[in-house]
Amino acid sequence: GTYGIAQTVRELSVISHSQITRLYSRFHSLDKGENGALSREDFQRIPELAINPLGDRIINAFFPEGEDQVNFRGFMRTLAHFRPVEDNEKNKDPNSGEPLNSRNNKLLFAFRLYDLDRDDKISRDELLQVLRMMVGVNISDEQLGSIADRTIQEADTNGDMSISFSEFIKVLEKVDVEQKMSIRFLH
Amino acid sequence: MTARTRFCGGLLRISRALRTVALSLVTGCVFSVHASFGAVHGDNDTSHSSGHGTHTKTHNTTYPATRAFPVLTVNYDHVRKPFEISLWILLASLMKLGFHYIPRVSSVVPESCVLIVVGLLVGGLIRLLGETLPVLDTQLFFLCLLPPIILDAGYFLPTRPFTENLGTILVFAVVGTVWNSFFIGVVLYGVCQIEGEQLAAVDLLACLLFGSIASAVDPVAVLAVFEEIHINELLHILVFGESLLNDAVTVVLYHLFEEFASEGQVTVVDACLGMVCFFVVAFGGILVGTVFGLVAAVTSRFTAHSRVIEPLFVFLYSYMAYLSAEVFHLSGIMALIACGVVMRPYVEANISHKSYTTVKNVLKMWSSVSETLIFIFLGVSTVAGPHSWNWAFVIITIFLCLISRVMGVVGLTFIINKFRMVKLTGKDQFIVAYGGLRGAIAFSLAFLLPSDHFPMKNMFLTAIITLIFFTVFVQGMTIRPLVDLLAVKKKKQTKFTINEEIHSQFINHMLSGIENVCGHYGHHHWRDKLSRFNKYYVKKWLIAGERSQEPQLISFYNKLELKQALLVAESGSAANIGPGLSSASQRLSQKQRTVMKNISKEREEEIRKILRANLQKTRQRLHSYNRHTLVLEEEDEWSTVQLRRQRVELEKRVRLKNKTHYTTLTLYYTHLYHTPTHYTSRTHYTTHTIILHTL
Numbered sequence: 001g002t003y004g005i006a007q008t009v010r011e012l013s014v015i016s017h018s019q020i021t022r023l024y025s026r027f028h029s030l031d032k033g034e035n036g037a038l039s040r041e042d043f044q045r046i047p048e049l050a051i052n053p054l055g056d057r058i059i060n061a062f063f064p065e066g067e068d069q070v071n072f073r074g075f076m077r078t079l080a081h082f083r084p085v086e087d088n089e090k091n092k093d094p095n096s097g098e099p100l101n102s103r104n105n106k107l108l109f110a111f112r113l114y115d116l117d118r119d120d121k122i123s124r125d126e127l128l129q130v131l132r133m134m135v136g137v138n139i140s141d142e143q144l145g146s147i148a149d150r151t152i153q154e155a156d157t158n159g160d161m162s163i164s165f166s167e168f169i170k171v172l173e174k175v176d177v178e179q180k181m182s183i184r185f186l187h
Numbered sequence: 188m189t190a191r192t193r194f195c196g197g198l199l200r201i202s203r204a205l206r207t208v209a210l211s212l213v214t215g216c217v218f219s220v221h222a223s224f225g226a227v228h229g230d231n232d233t234s235h236s237s238g239h240g241t242h243t244k245t246h247n248t249t250y251p252a253t254r255a256f257p258v259l260t261v262n263y264d265h266v267r268k269p270f271e272i273s274l275w276i277l278l279a280s281l282m283k284l285g286f287h288y289i290p291r292v293s294s295v296v297p298e299s300c301v302l303i304v305v306g307l308l309v310g311g312l313i314r315l316l317g318e319t320l321p322v323l324d325t326q327l328f329f330l331c332l333l334p335p336i337i338l339d340a341g342y343f344l345p346t347r348p349f350t351e352n353l354g355t356i357l358v359f360a361v362v363g364t365v366w367n368s369f370f371i372g373v374v375l376y377g378v379c380q381i382e383g384e385q386l387a388a389v390d391l392l393a394c395l396l397f398g399s400i401a402s403a404v405d406p407v408a409v410l411a412v413f414e415e416i417h418i419n420e421l422l423h424i425l426v427f428g429e430s431l432l433n434d435a436v437t438v439v440l441y442h443l444f445e446e447f448a449s450e451g452q453v454t455v456v457d458a459c460l461g462m463v464c465f466f467v468v469a470f471g472g473i474l475v476g477t478v479f480g481l482v483a484a485v486t487s488r489f490t491a492h493s494r495v496i497e498p499l500f501v502f503l504y505s506y507m508a509y510l511s512a513e514v515f516h517l518s519g520i521m522a523l524i525a526c527g528v529v530m531r532p533y534v535e536a537n538i539s540h541k542s543y544t545t546v547k548n549v550l551k552m553w554s555s556v557s558e559t560l561i562f563i564f565l566g567v568s569t570v571a572g573p574h575s576w577n578w579a580f581v582i583i584t585i586f587l588c589l590i591s592r593v594m595g596v597v598g599l600t601f602i603i604n605k606f607r608m609v610k611l612t613g614k615d616q617f618i619v620a621y622g623g624l625r626g627a628i629a630f631s632l633a634f635l636l637p638s639d640h641f642p643m644k645n646m647f648l649t650a651i652i653t654l655i656f657f658t659v660f661v662q663g664m665t666i667r668p669l670v671d672l673l674a675v676k677k678k679k680q681t682k683f684t685i686n687e688e689i690h691s692q693f694i695n696h697m698l699s700g701i702e703n704v705c706g707h708y709g710h711h712h713w714r715d716k717l718s719r720f721n722k723y724y725v726k727k728w729l730i731a732g733e734r735s736q737e738p739q740l741i742s743f744y745n746k747l748e749l750k751q752a753l754l755v756a757e758s759g760s761a762a763n764i765g766p767g768l769s770s771a772s773q774r775l776s777q778k779q780r781t782v783m784k785n786i787s788k789e790r791e792e793e794i795r796k797i798l799r800a801n802l803q804k805t806r807q808r809l810h811s812y813n814r815h816t817l818v819l820e821e822e823d824e825w826s827t828v829q830l831r832r833q834r835v836e837l838e839k840r841v842r843l844k845n846k847t848h849y850t851t852l853t854l855y856y857t858h859l860y861h862t863p864t865h866y867t868s869r870t871h872y873t874t875h876t877i878i879l880h881t882l
Contacts, residue, residue: 026706048703048712051719054693058700082701084608110694134692135738147744151685171686174679179351179609180694183702183709 023079027072037069038062053133057113081109084182104169106181111168121162124148275321278309279559297663299411299562303656306566313567320571323564328631329513332557336407337520338505339554340431341527342546348424351710355603355611356425359619360432361465363595364402368440370591371584372398378583389643392448397647399440400633401588401654405626406430406520407558408655412624412663419676422615426622434520434628435469441632442516449640472518476525479508483526484533484729491731497542498549501534533729536742561627568630569652575645584650585657588625596620614673621666624658625651688743 030042043049043059052058062070062078070078083101098105114122114130127148135144155163155171163171263270282305286293292301313320349356372395379389409430413423443461447453483504490497505526512522535543596619604610611619633651638644670677699711 023705029706043704046703048715049700052696052700052703054696054700058697058704062704079701079705082698110690110697113697114693130693131689131740134689134696135740139738139741143741147685147689147740150744151689154684155686168690171684172690175687175691176609177694180691181698182608183698183705183707183711184606184608 020076023076024072027075037071038075039069054113054130057116061109061113081106082181082183084184085178101182103177106177107169107172108165110181111165121160121164122168123162124152127151127163275560275563276556279556279563282563283555283559295664297412297415297659297667299408299558300660300663302559302562303566303569303659306563306568307570308566309563310567310570314570320567321564322571323561323568323627323631323634325631325635328561328564328627329519330510332561333407333628334506334509334519334523335550335553335557336410336561337431337509337523338502338527339550340406340410340427341524342501342505342531342550344524344528345420345424346528348420349428350714352421352424352428355607356428356432358599358603359425359429359596361436363429363599364404364433364436365440366595366598367402367588367591368395368399370398370594371401371587372396374587375580375583378579382579390448392444392453393641393643396441396444396448396636396641397584397633397650399437399444400629400647401584401625401651402591403433403437403625403629403632404430404623405628406434407561407628408624408626408659408663409622411558411562412659412666413622416667416670417678418618418670419678421609422618422622422675423678425615425619429619431520431524435465435472435518437628437632438516438518439465439468445636445640468516468518469521471515472512472521473525475512475515475517476508476522476527477529479504479511479522480526480529481729483530484537487534487537488729488731490538494539494542497538498545501530501546502549504530533726536730536737565627565630565655568634569656572634572648572652573645574649575643576649577646580646581650581653585654588654588658592623593620596623614675617673618666618670618675621662621669624662625655626659627655630655685744685747688740692740 027038030046031038032042032045033039040059040063043062044055049055049058062075064070064074077100080100085101085103111122112118114126116126128144131144131148152161152163155167157167157170158164279302282302283298286298286301310320372391375398376389376391376394379394380387404426406427409427413426439461443464447457483500486500486504487497490500505523508522508526509519512519538546596616600611600616600619629651630648633644633648636644636647641647695711695714699715702709702712
């Protein structure tokens with residue numbers, strides 16, 4: 001609704017004009033059907049994305065719940081997560097909540113790529129799926145299973161044999177997420 | 188009462204340390220004095236004869252035939268050179284030892300300062316005794332002392348932060364050094380002209396040459412100081428990377444100005460050729476290093492049957508890369524770095540664990556000794572070298588170096604920050620500027636100057652030495668309190684966790700995907716492409732056997748499990764003292780308990796399988812050590828039989844008492860860990876105590 005649009009405009013107003021133009025032209029070049037919105041097939045046509053182990057999940061991240069089309073606003077909104085973090089932004093407007101490219105929101109985006117069933121925790125199966133995708137077909141299931149077990153054991157603090165979002169943040173506290181999850185293009 | 192005893196104890200310790208230091212100093216000097224005396228005598232003798240054959244002949248002719256057979260003879264002459272070298276290295280090592288017994292000093296003064304002071308003392312002592320002082324021979328420095336340090340740095344270079352900040356490092360190294368050279372050279376020339384008198388003889392090209400020598404940040408000095416302050420990774424890699432990469436610039440500028448200074452005039456064509464030369468030197472060095480690195484990787488693929496000489500290949504190929512680059516006046520340092528970086532992932536996948544440890548330890552040992560020797564010789568050369576002190580020149584030099592460094596860093600950071608994602612703050616800039624230490628490379632280059640073209644060589648040398656002393660002593664000593672004062676971020680203690688590894692890889696894949704969606708060929712895109720090229724084409728040729736198919740995650744996981752097993756085995760064996768299982772399990776650390784309690788029978792079997800697969804490889808390779816192990820074969824078997832017997836016994840008891848499985852696990856780990864090497868007393872002890880305490 002209108003709240004959503006106002007929110008997005010506020011979020012996107014921080015992106016510079018040249019960036020918006022570049023992203024729009026990219027959006028346009030991907031949109032083969034010329035209907036102002038991208039479908040999953042449009043994304044799948046990108047060559048390198050097909051060989052990326054997380055390709056499908058990334059594509060899904062662009063589409064909101066249950067929809068098959070994403071317009072330019074949605075496209076921008078997803079990409080806004082990857083803007084580099086700037087110090088002076090933090091003090092800009094305390095009422096608008098955390099900007100999309102804050103450390104927490106970046107980590108939340110990554111978390112959501114693991115957690116497909118949206119139950120706010122990464123279960124052993126979800127972890128196994130991701131490991132299988134990243135490691136390829138040569139490794140046995142048992143070995144992957146022990147890796148997954150060890151991973152969960154390392155991160156799990158409340159004993160529920162799965163990784164919640166706060167545990168996820170905790171294990172990555174030493175990793176420089178602000179730099180790792182930013183694209184200079186969107187500066 | 189306790190204060191007094193503590194004071195006495197401290198005094199005793201200090202006096203003991205001083206006694207060791209003094210003794211070693213005196214021994215070293217006495218020997219070197221004797222050595223030089225022997226040299227004098229030896230010279231006289233060699234005029235009569237040369238070698239053993241003729242020696243006996245002169246004996247027969249000069250001495251009467253009734254001379255008794257000499258039971259004890261002294262012939263120092265023919266071991267003189269190796270003896271002196273060993274003595275110097277021994278002195279350096281003893282200094283390193285003694286340094287840590289003087290606690291107050293080692294926390295305030297960086298090691299490099301103490302070593303220079305020791306060098307000064309030794310030099311003074313030798314001069315007092317009236318002998319000739321050994322000077323830091325440029326040949327010795329560049330061919331023997333510098334390569335180990337650079338190889339150590341290059342082999343263990345943290346590639347990830349290096350490549351992420353490569354642009355910044357290159358800008359500082361290339362543009363920064365060029366700026367420094369020209370600024371110092373030109374302003375110094377102006378000052379010389381204004382000053383007049385003897386300084387007016389110094390022409391522009393000589394000043395520029397001096398500027399290029401004085402502007403190079405020295406990797407040895409930077410390493411020596413920065414290693415002790417544990418600064419955060421970014422700053423460390425910036426300053427250190429700059430000190431490594433500016434070698435190419437220094438080499439080019441030095442040869443350029445030296446050439447022009449002897450010619451007398453410069454044309455535009457020459458200047459352009461100079462720039463082309465820079466690219467040739469830099470990329471040529473990197474190319475030479477890469478070629479040797481690849482050859483080393485290929486060689487390591489076939490070393491499965493002679494594991495003993497594996498480390499030798501690493502050292503030889505790297506050294507040859509350095510020497511080959513030096514033949515063509517390319518940048519030897521960059522060749523060495525490139526060789527180490529290229530070689531490392533493939534060689535490490537191929538060589539055995541023991542060879543890897545050997546390589547690591549030998550490199551650290553060598554580079555440590557080299558560094559110590561360099562600083563000591565720097566001190567000795569200061570006492571030795573012909574000096575020509577000129578107040579104005581020296582003071583202006585130091586002043587200019589500081590100013591130009593600050594201006595360079597601030598100016599360049601302003602430009603660089605426009606392109607960086609994580610900006611460099613003022614504090615960062617200060618540390619980068621302050622950390623620009625000069626060292627032995629500058630001294631050697633100044634020493635190398637031909638004195639016929641450069642009549643003011645002594646003045647240059649004195650100024651360079653003063654500059655080095657200033658940066659190492661003043662900046663080196665004050666950087667630690669300044670780092671604390673400015674609250675600069677220190678190095679984070681990194682624990683290798685499987686979570687970080689998995690999630691980091693996950694994020695990398697995610698970012699490459701997003702970059703592809705944006706149509707942006709950024710950092711992640713190229714890194715992805717490189718790793719895919721590496722996986723499909725390069726690894727097949729360079730890594731032996733099935734390790735070439737192993738994904739990075741799996742090798743990481745295996746290493747982690749191995750480390751943990753060793754950890755458990757080591758502390759498990761220590762905890763197995765005392766009656767009863769329950770008290771021993773209480774004594775285990777909390778961490779181990781959390782690790783152990785969640786292991787189900789299946790998991791335990793899992794881990795055992797993985798460990799067995801990895802550790803057994805080590806054991807299999809050991810059987811090829813036939814030349815050097817004496818009775819290891821049958822002893823190996825004995826211990827296996829023994830342990831198996833004891834393990835069966837133990838498992839019976841454990842099953843009876845219905846306790847956890849951790850003892851079998853510990854025992855198994857102990858067995859696998861201890862059997863090949865620490866076999867006799869340790870395994871005896873551990874097996875006996877394990878049996879004892881389960882009774």
